Amino acid sequence: MxxxxxxxxxxxxxxxxxxxxxxxxxxxxxxxxxxxxxxxxxxxxxxxxxxxxxxxxxxxxxxxxxxxxxxxxxxxxxxxxxxxxxxxxxxxxxxxxxxxxxxxxxxxxxxxxxxxxxxxxxxxxxxxxxxxxxxxxxxxxxxxxxxxxxxxxTAIGNSPVSVAFAAVSLAKQIFSDLSKQTALLIGAGETIELAARHLNQHGIGRIIVANRTVERAHNLAAQFDGYAIALTELSRHLAEADIVISSTASPLPVLGKGSVESALKERRHSPIFMVDIAVPRDIEPEVADLSDIYLYTVDDLDEVIQENMRSREEAAEQAEEIIDHYVGEYMGWLRSLDAVGLIQDYRSYAERLRDEVMQKALQQLAKGKSPEEVMQFMAHTLTNKLLHNPSAQMRQAGFNGQVELLEAANTLFQLNKSENKS
The missing domain is CATH 3.30.460.30 (Glutamyl-tRNA reductase, N-terminal domain)
Structure with missing residues (x-):
């Protein structure tokens, strides 16, 4: 098998x-x-x-x-x-x-x-x-x-290696408790959906999804008890956001410096963490010049990801050693199955001999022999029957020069250890 x-x-x-x-x-x-x-x-x-x-x-x-x-x-x-x-x-x-x-x-x-x-x-x-x-x-x-x-x-799972995960991990570094924060996600594609899942897993307080097609935004937001808005409504809701992650296919920026300035005034300069994953960019580069704005682009995240990949590769080397240990354990167990049938057969053989000798001993007791005689008969007969075949095989192995078989017998019967104990 x-x-x-x-x-x-x-x-x-x-x-x-x-x-x-x-x-x-x-x-x-x-x-x-x-x-x-x-x-x-x-x-x-x-x-x-x-x-x-x-x-x-x-x-x-x-x-x-x-x-x-x-x-x-x-x-x-x-x-x-x-x-x-x-x-x-x-x-x-x-x-x-x-x-x-x-x-x-x-x-x-x-x-x-x-x-x-x-x-x-x-x-x-x-x-x-x-x-x-x-x-x-x-x-x-x-x-x-x-x-x-x-x-x-190992640290193999500690470092983010996807853009979405890296974005959320950076957000956690800035806001230690995401349960009190609101995230505004711009777009409704795979990356934004993945970001939404990571935010949800980290206990984000509220999610807003903005998309050109409101229906797609609604379908995504509904999975996380959030709500959807159209891209045209961004400026009205931007001040609510502590975290902004954007990934659309728009050829032009969807978020400009003026809108962000207005949102900061409304927020009384409470900081906003922004990640622009889109190429071309969704957020005007000048937004980074504003105080209280932490703006990261996909290139910034790529540096984080590459560093984390190196960290994971180092951890993977440790992981391979752990895997080798478990592989060895399983293969040892698998090989031990080969001995199960042999052990069962040997036990059955010994039990048959025991029953035969026991039956003869009971017959001798019934004929009036003393218990001492019967016990000596049982011990002598059972010992001879159990040792007869192994002894004959070891004698033949010695005659044939089968040293390996004799060494295996010594290991099997633990003869040296028995001598040492005595």
Whole structure:
């Protein structure tokens, strides 16, 4: 039995291929059960995100062809279209791959934390569908433990590496308690939505979303109990904002120096933190000359991001050491499974001998023999029966010059340690 990981991701496949092999919530359970019907597959988990689709299985053969063929057939795509983008890992490499994925070391953004939640959700879905067992259960628990330790013991998740996250992190440096602040977000695209999520996670007091299309602004604001305004209303609401983050596609600035001056007067010069993420810029550069304005551009944030990326890369080296430790632990546990059957067989053999000798001892007691005689018979007979086969094999090993077998027997029976104790 071996662990296999098969899949494709943002590094190996373009988006038009990735989107063809995703497993959405409506088909994931059916897919798990379909895959488990394969005679080679014992247990399985499917991880499907916008950046990756991966299948993790305990499998009774070292061959990924059945899995690759299944992915193609399930999605109705020619195997020749999918196979060039697939990667596969077996055994130790598969274990290490899952741990690196779970810890964000294989992500588009190094160390991003969202992937761990996605891995946990994928495992829970597979468990609920009945497609996991002891091998994958143990593996994924190791992955979760490794991710937790890496988050605790390294700085891999401490430094923002997205523009939106960097903007919100700077805001926290200026306003230590965001719960008392109002954020004005200009635009309603992906970056602004991400900024809104980060602000919400950090407990922002209030969110206002301004956009050319008010309906889009409303849809975004409603997710965070905020309210929407049109771009034409910016000057009327600017004084309410402690934090302004702007990212539109406007070819001209949407916020000028005059509007900001008016807002500062209305605020009695209470400071405003501004981040202009847009290219070309949304906020006139002259705004930076105003007192009580902290204006950052995308270039300023890029310096923060690059510095933080270097910090994450250093932390990633520590993370790899932690991962190696957990990989070693899991592989040791996996190898120990090979001995379970042998141990069970040996115990059954010893118990059969015990029962045979016990039956003969009871018969002797029934015939009137003394307990002392019967106990001596039991001890002598059981000892001889248990030692007969091992003794014969060691004698033969000595005759054949099988030194390794004799050394293994010494390790197995702990003979030297027994002598030392006596």
């Amino acid at each position: 071996s662990i296999i990981a098969l899949g494709l991701n943002h590094k190996t496949a373009p988006v038009d291929i990735r989107e063809k092999v995703t497993f959405g919530p409506d088909i994931i359970v059916g897919a798990l059960r379909s895959l488990q019907e394969n005679p080679a597959v014992e247990e399985t988990v499917i991880l499907s995100t916008c950046n990756r689709t991966e299948v993790y299985c305990s499998i009774n053969q070292k061959d990924h062809e059945p899995l690759a063929d299944w992915i193609s057939r399930f999605h109705g795509i020619g195997e020749d279209r999918v196979s060039p983008y697939l990667y596969s890992h077996f055994g130790l490499d598969a274990v290490k791959h899952l741990l690196r994925v779970s810890c964000g070391l294989d992500s588009l953004v190094l160390g991003e934390p969202q992937i761990l939640g996605q891995v946990k959700a994928a495992f829970q879905t597979a468990t609920d569908a009945g497609t996991t067992g002891k091998m994958l259960f143990k593996l994924f628990q190791h992955a979760f433990s490794a991710a937790k330790q890496i988050r605790t013991d």
